[in-house]
Amino acid sequence: MALVERDDILRQLDLLLAECTAGSGRVVLIDGPVGTGKTELIRYCGARAAGSGVTVRAATCARAEHVLPLGVVGQLLRGLPAGDGETGAGTVCTGPDGAADPDTARGTDTLCEEATQDGCRGREARADGAGRAARIAELLDVGAAIAGRLGRDPDRELAQIHQELTLLILDLSKRGPVLLCIDDVQYADVPSLHFLLHLVRRLGSARIAVLLAGDLASHPLDLPFRAELVRAPEFRSLRVGPLSPAGSRDLLAAATPVTPAPSVPDPYQVTGGNPLLLTALVQDDRGFGQPGPEVFGLALLSCLHRGEPVAVQVARALAVLETPVPDGVVAPDTATLAGMIGADVPAAARALDAMNAAGLLDDGRFRHKVARDAVLGDLTASERTDLHRRAARLRHQQGAPAATVAAHLVEGNDVQPPWGTGVLVEAAEQALLDGRPERAAACLRLAARSAAGERERAAIRARLAHAEWQTSPAAAARHLSPLVSAAHAGLLEQRTNAALVRQLLWHGRSAEAEDLLARMRAVAQAEPEDDAAEVHDLEVWLATVHPPLARRRRGPAAGSAVPAAPAADSWLRSAALLADAMAAGGHRTGREPGPSGITGAGVAGTGPVGSGLVGADRAESALRDLHLARADPWAGEVALLALLLLTRAPRMDAAVAWCERVLADPDLEDQTARAMATAVRGALALEQGDLAVAADHARAALRRLPAKAWGVAIGLPLGTLVLAATRTGDLEEAARQLVQTVPEEMVASRYGLDYLHARGHYHLAANHAHAALADFLACGDLIRGWGLDAAALVPWRIGAAEAWLRLGNVDQARQLAQEQLGRPGATRVRGLALRLLAAASPPGRRLQPLTEALELLEATGDRLGQAYVLADLSRVHDHLDQRRRARLLLRRALHIATMCGARPLAQELLAISGDGRAVFGLGADQEMITGLTDSERRVASLAVMGYTNREIALRLYVTPSTVEQHLTRVYRKLNVKRRQDLPADLWTDATHTG
Template sequence: MLHRLRAQALTFPLTGRRSERAALGAHAAAARAGRGTAVLISGPSGSGKTRFLEEFRAEETARRTTVLHATCTRDTTPYGALRTLLATLDPAHDGEAPPQPAAHPARAALAPGSGAPAHQVLHALHRLVAHLMTDRPLALVLDDAGHCDEASLRGLEYLLRRARRLPLLVVLAHGTGSAPATRTALTELTTRHAAATVRLGPLTDDDTAALVRHAFTAPADPSFAPLLAAAAGGNPRILTRVLRTLHAEGTAPDAAGAHRAEEICTALTAPYVRRVLAGRPAWTRDVATAAAVLGDAAPDHVAALAGVAPALAATALAELCDAGLLTPGALHFTTEATRAAVLATLEPPALTRLRTKAALLLDDAGRPAREVADQVLLLPGPLAPWMAATLREAADRAAGDGAHKAAAGYLHRLLDAEPDDVSVRAELARLRAGFSPTEALPLLEEALTQATCVRTRAVIAAQYGLTCLAVRRGPAATTVLTGTLHALREHLGPQAGPADRELTAHLESVLLLAATAERTTLATARRHAATTPAPHGDTPAQRQQLAMLATLTALDGRHADRAVDQARRALRTPGGAPGGWAPLAAALPLALADETDDALDALEKVLSYAQECGEPRVYAQVLTARALILHRTGALPDAMTDARTATGLVAEEPRCARMSEPVIALATVLADRGEADRAEQLLAGLDARSLKRSVMEHPLHLMARAQARRGLGDHEGALDLLLACGDFLAGSGVGNPVLHPWWLHAVCLLSGMDRTDEARRIAEAAQEPARAWGTARALGLAGLARGATTPGEEGLALLTEAVTTLAGSPARADHARATHLLGKALLAAGDQRGAREHLRTAVALARQCGALALARAARSRLLAAGGRMGKITGSRTDMLTRTERKVAGLAGLGASNREIAEALFVTVRTVEMHLTSAYRKLAVGDRAGLAAVLWPALPGGATPSPARDALRAAR
């Protein structure tokens, strides 16, 4: 249902313009205290002066101040404004007004045609005002004082001269957009009596939001008020008219409504700008158009472009500020609509000449290339040679500053003028690939068609391959890269120089990267890897080759030592430089080979580089890779943090669009933390069809879905997904058993479903790949699968060996899982004591990892074995026994072991035992660590009173 405006008239909430109201209130308080005061309220047309005065009058009336008010017109009849003021003494206007006869002498003297001399009129007026101030203060309020007749202004000045110790306040409101009809009289009054000035600037964003809330019956979209404020420039009149128009149209205050509001603001702004400029001298209009063309330029540049003297330009700029076109204290227009309206006063040929003159002026003045290029961008037709050179320089500067969109804009204009320039097209495509890969691909394809030099074509093909990866077009990239690489090798021959060898290595590395991404091209990557000798790794391209060779070796799953050697050589960069995307590719084989620290160090280098260079897509990729590695090691809280950050980038940053892996990583962690429903919701939002060819993402997606299904109790559905993952990996030729250990999860599911024969077949099939890869994790998982499918003492021995093996690996979560399965098997064999020991350890290990689902399952079996343990929640202290919690609490407060022993009536040795156990379970190393875990949310290091009382008793 559309949001509807309230039926009542749109008015500003009384909470707006707090600072201006406070300033005027301070002057009113001074007047009420007996000091005659004058205040000038100024602001451009539409700034809300009338509404501001209405609120002020209401406030002063509530304070028992007599308020006389009038709005001046262009009537220059002497004393016309004062007569209007006295008219408000009529009881019809104010039930508490003084008796009307007191105003008779003044009214008679002020009457048109009375013929009374000026001194008699002023004396009568003073007597009336003195009479009105007998009982309470008096406020005389004149709106549109710029139209006030001179005689009335001189009468007010006369009153102020005789009210230095009287409670009189004179408030004059004057629009800054037009010159006063009686400039001299108004200036004398305000200067002679040191009138304070309260300037009504644009409404703040908060004021605009308050107006929107007041106008609409239902909450507006969060983006509506900020966009409306920017479009209207904070002008109250425009804001009110926009809201009324939206109401008449039935437009809702949402994102679409904000767009419509911008259109209305533009339509309302143009007539006002034309009226302001129409009443100004020609040189003022020239300054206005020069300022609109130059934007935030220096005043001397505006003067030079307008062709007027600097002093005259300064006067014109001040008038434009007073009129509300320019922001005071700056040389930029209040809104883009205002600037566009000023430029619209020029005919297109005249505007083109002015922009050309502006570009030359800025270039001659030595301004930065981007300032000059911003003018050139808007010029139609062909470009002069110096303009083309300026656009190239501006693009280089913008790209160096990380402003890729701006750089692409300069190159796009250059390409319009020079469509046959392959280098410009290729560079434009490279820049666009960073924020819109889909738009970059056609440019690269055109550049490949245009390129006649084989080396140029190779450079473009490499960029094409990297861009295709972002939009899941690996096969297309593989085809182009294969053909280009063949042509390059034929052209160069065996005697290629160092630069050509580096170009060839770069093209080969990109080919390996693109071909490895999808199932249909993975065989192509393997063939190229088999025929490519491993390079030394002396150059960036060679390191990229080594990283991809390490990845392919790891996917093959048979030579862990070779994969580690290749990956480490890929990371040997001079000076610690990140070395392109090589560290990101090298991290995977290192992690699969249990070299976790090296993998994380490699990712940290790329992460720092991505932060410094403003590469959100690379940043998200690295965070996702780190989240997956941390998940493998059992550091689920840290993995959760990285996955959430990466997922947030995917949702907010256009350059991260089409990235699915961060969402899959987050769902994987959530499922292991016992939040299967949230994991399933995340995965349901992905386009599963687009992932089905991906060697990395599709199996990961299937595994995450299986974990979520299992957590929701759908074991059959989970099993189907795990088997599909195994079929995909086998069909792709991926033989590494620890990349996606679907087989272990399938074995555990089948064992729990009493389908032991099927479980045993899968477990047996996994033994050879695990021995071939040979890492502690691979061997431990393989032993775990065999133990889970082997009955009796032999099975227990296999499970015990698996626990020992995994304890020596970085896979802490797998160690916890193995310990849980051993405890479960012991419980089934009737060894309740042994079961309790291992199940309690499993809970502790799983809780340290943050694997809450596993911790809860182990606790359930611990209770079945006769053990005792509180419920598993999100707190790390769940794994502590009651005594351990007491001991840890006192230790965290700084109590010594002896003090704790005396407080709890136990031996020091017992305290040491419980404290050691608490350290191990909470994964901390000292008393400060205990305090941080036990009371993380208490401010200022506060501790619960029972703990303080216990410590006090101990001492």
């Protein structure tokens, strides 16, 4: 270890040796926290002394050996080398451990008596220089025996032994300077301390230096010893502490030439400047400056165990108290720590102060997770459990938040009746609100073990099913059968039953859901208003999402409303409102009754969406407030319905932004919500014509939840993936997805429509027009049978019209296109219908509907739809002998199809154009493109898309002459001769151009 920021102390140690050599005895005490380099300083001084010819004797004390009388003196003096001409003759009988053996030598009492007879034998031995080593050994054995017999009070006999040992050392110092070093002196045995005092009193002009080191704050020295030591004129005290931030960096720089990465935490913040921990940072296998359990954690444990036992206990209690809620938790007070370990408060306070002083803690808290984990790892499982149980009791008595107490209950696997169940349930609700379903589930699993009765146990199980649903619907399914039994036994509230119906339907258990619905309807007829409101809202939601189970809805008369009682689930009401708006096609205002007779005005102030909101506004309002609904089982359904409404509004940008926020949240534990957001993001990308993104998100959604966990909702991501693969020409991938087993009940839900619609397009691409027509018409039959034709859940008429065209039945195709145009619906669907109407019309009547279709699809951002319309427009202009216009439109369609990844369409258009350069050639150096001005890039990007100069001028609000001038400069800068040679790289600018 490099000695950084220790210059003053090193000078004092050099002075100590100089004074000792000059004949001035000195005593120096180095005091400081554990791990701050006291041992390194002793080694430094010892090495300097030995190099100068000084006799160096060293001893290291240990807590376990403080009961051995004269153990420290024995380390210092046993084996002391004889001077010149000394033989070391003279022996004493010893046992195997070096102590006097009473069976083979003279008895202890005899030795004591002889040792006190004026020290004659000792003086004679010193006078002739013989037998010093033997005499020292003999005196130590006798002294140990006396001290062991007399305890802490030395008598005259022991004092005489101290005197003779002192005279032996003084005699040795006459031959040369002597340095006695004692490390961890706080653990020295009392008889040895008394000997040291005896020696210190006689230093005077002797060439003897005594160097002591210890952590006296954590373990004070024997009070009489310290009081007399500090009075000695030869005494000097030095204080050593942790390094400064700059010193910490200097020590690391001296230890390794490696430059720390920017991500490496500040060494001082991690170690508090403790040199031992700083050295461990360098040695750890995790890399320079990164604390790890291998070395850093062990170094911290070493510091703790070298201190007092109470410090280890306090550190363990602190680690346990920090474990459940490490973020933002206030450091526990000393009384709490003392109560956990059964220690008195002053002892715990001293331990905390010592750990803070050593840099192990920062104001009573661990500086790094590795440090806390190392302390926890030092506990046995039973020790940790016991500490958590104690912590739970203490925290509850102190009135700590339920989340804090519950975390300890869970870690301790102990409910602590009678108060534990309530604390666990309260903590679970808070965890759900905070988006921590795993924590909530852990609390609820423990709470269920101590529920007071069947009703409470059923309620807890229902909340547990909801918590587990957020991480794995498949795992939560194991609760459904017991909950169904509890519901039929009347143990669950109606709002809980409503959530149970949704979970049953998700897993395709429609028969059980129908039985439970029948019971709910019967109860609603006889129970208070809130039960009726719950059932009504559930019926409204069912009519859109699982229509076969909903009763034919005969809602209130127009302008009336079904009131929501205060106890009703406001998020179920929100789901009902959104479902009702979707059933109406998203166009009805909040004050117009929908198919259910429900109005936004009827729930003003009762739910997350306000009164008078149109469908899209209501959807955005619900998404904004969704963070308030994490504890509600209907939150996920509200999110999905809101996103689908925004897609049809169209407010696709808002839907995409919400999905991206969810997917970018690294702390989101709700895997079901993340999977659903991923699936919806894929569906949105599909509607925008971004086929690669759509397929990627659909695959990611299917990976995030296994097929069993998706239940009937698997139709959404599976349908997206099949349709995206079909559009890109990857029919093998689409076929692989279609052979997957899906729940039979899926087709009885709205998710089945996504699946059937995608399968129809696969059949169409595979030239199975009859099979495709059957799937599209099946979608239509289901939608019309459910009374949801206005909802436009899938554009089945568009698909069926395409199939009829393939089969040569133009009249049927035209009829379906006209039917679609005669209905209110999404702008995008209207654009697709106009294209099909044009295809079913004579060539001379196609231009107007195709032009209108292009405008609509551009407005909604459906790029793939634009490519198909542009291709059709190219054919129309070619038919009208407008070749130049036809080529420009074809090139524009080819660019868009290529950017979308629609290989079948791109290959078809490429074959027509016969110009591979339009897509695959004539790329430009990126530096050349960046050399264009913003105005030039805007003009060039629109030219790449196939717009004429006049159209570009209208879009950019400039004159055609200005456009021509810009293009001339673009051609020159990019070294091309015509707009057909403009690089496709400019397409990325086109998507952002007005």
